[in-house]
Amino acid sequence: MRLAIVGFGPRGLGALEALLRHGHGPISVDVFEPDPHPGAGPNFSPEEDPRCLLNLPLRDVKLPDPPNVSFPQFQEWVQEHDQNRFLPRAHLGAYLSARFSAVREALPDTFRLRILPHFVTYAGKGDDGAWVLNAGDKSFGPYDEVLLSLGQPDTIPDEQIARWRAHADRHRLPFLAAYPTEAVVAAAENWTDSVVGIRGLGLSTLDMISVLTLGRGGHMHAGRYIPSGREPATILPFSLDGMAPAPKPETAELAARFALDASEKETFRRLLAEALALDPDASVRHLAQTLLQPVARICGSDASEWIDTELINPGTQRGEDPVAALRRDIAIAAGDEPPSVGYTVGQIWRGWQPDLRRVLRNTPARADTRMAIVGFDTGLKRYSYGPPVEDARLLLALIEQGLVRLTVANDPDIELVPEGWRLDGRRTAGVMIDAVLPSAAFSSLDSKLIRGLAGRGAVRALADTAGVETVSDGQVVAADGITTRGMSMLGRLTEGSVIAADSIHDCFGMVADQWAKGMFERAVKPVSR
Structure with missing residues (x-):
């Protein structure tokens, strides 16, 4: 099998590890990554400013062990004993780069890997049905399969x-x-x-x-x-x-008070699957009901009014002065004040993220219903995807100093x-x-590679405000609604088909495994397109 992986940050590394877990027989892989740190990529560059911190405490950075090689988890590798610390992104980038080196050195004889520091601008099929890639004036291939694991490409300025x-x-x-x-x-x-x-x-x-x-x-x-x-x-x-976004709980003990029990997780999975069969408005309202019971259990409050406001006019519940709201959120994150309804909702929603990603990825649904749930998730990020407490305290101190x-x-x-x-x-x-991250919407992409694929009918958008449409194993959907054999895409550019794809945990494990399994299954099936 001949394979190309275009883009080799953490998601590309996760895909490579999935190949090694599920592959069999000779495999030849060309990796296209112009960044000098394969496995880390620009978002986790080991050269990133050390003031830029991870959005996860050390205790939550747990990745599947790499195959075929013994390599420590991040916590052990970085030799940091305070599990509540939020370390620089550059530290995780250095870890991922070292992890890739270890995986590469332990490759079996049946696995050939090349790293090509090129920026791919074209992907198309030759007369024999195999894929060919162009980078500048160079051509590469043929390939049986191509995986696009791109980060954030250029976008058309709004x-x-x-x-x-x-x-x-x-x-x-x-x-x-x-x-x-x-x-x-x-x-x-x-x-x-x-x-x-x-x-x-x-x-x-x-x-x-x-x-x-x-x-x-x-x-x-x-x-x-x-x-x-x-x-x-x-x-x-x-x-x-x-x-400002609300900071995450400062310690593992404080985070544990928002832990969900097995019945609450099962209820969420069931109601999410039901919600995906409904129209957009009904789906989000149905899904939001899953929050009521755990909020009442954790903070003793009825969240109905808060949720109704979120559904009608999201983000307006924090009617306080922004500085007062920031001060209160810091006190909650530090355990100095009881959690508010909004803060509790955000932490519960964060705990549901693995199930949210899994169910939405593997359950058929209307495009507008998917995007309604993505929109609800985005609105809650002001609580669920907050910064480290130390960043929030710095912001408050700078405000008090008069600098911000x-x-x-x-x-x-x-x-x-x-x-x-x-x-x-x-x-x-x-x-x-x-400092606003560009939209992942297909309509805003300024990528010659993806635009070219769309022009030839090989990919299409899920919806006007969504990314590229894919199926559960990452295969892209063509303009005629049938999957394009041999072309897959993983990551935030498939928003709508997937959700919460920016997480480091989404780069490893289930998503990459589904792609690798699907690819090897296709390898033994006759070509129909």
């Missing part, structure tokens, strides 16, 4: 970003994406005393705030931020509501002036960082 880029170019204003952080770190040398706006108030924004403060020589002491004098004068992170001001701003209210971006009619940012 109207706001296109307008802002033109404005920045016209007035020679700094306008950067949050990643790679190396560009922000270098540019920040010239931002002392500048006002820096940050578009978005999610986890990427907290990375940027850490880079612009701790990365500039400041430090925390006794709960206070001690500036170095090299920070920007003011940092203005802004969003539609100005609310949480800002409410909507696009029509942002005035473009020669000096920069006037966010609220009063404060003008002369520097802008875009």
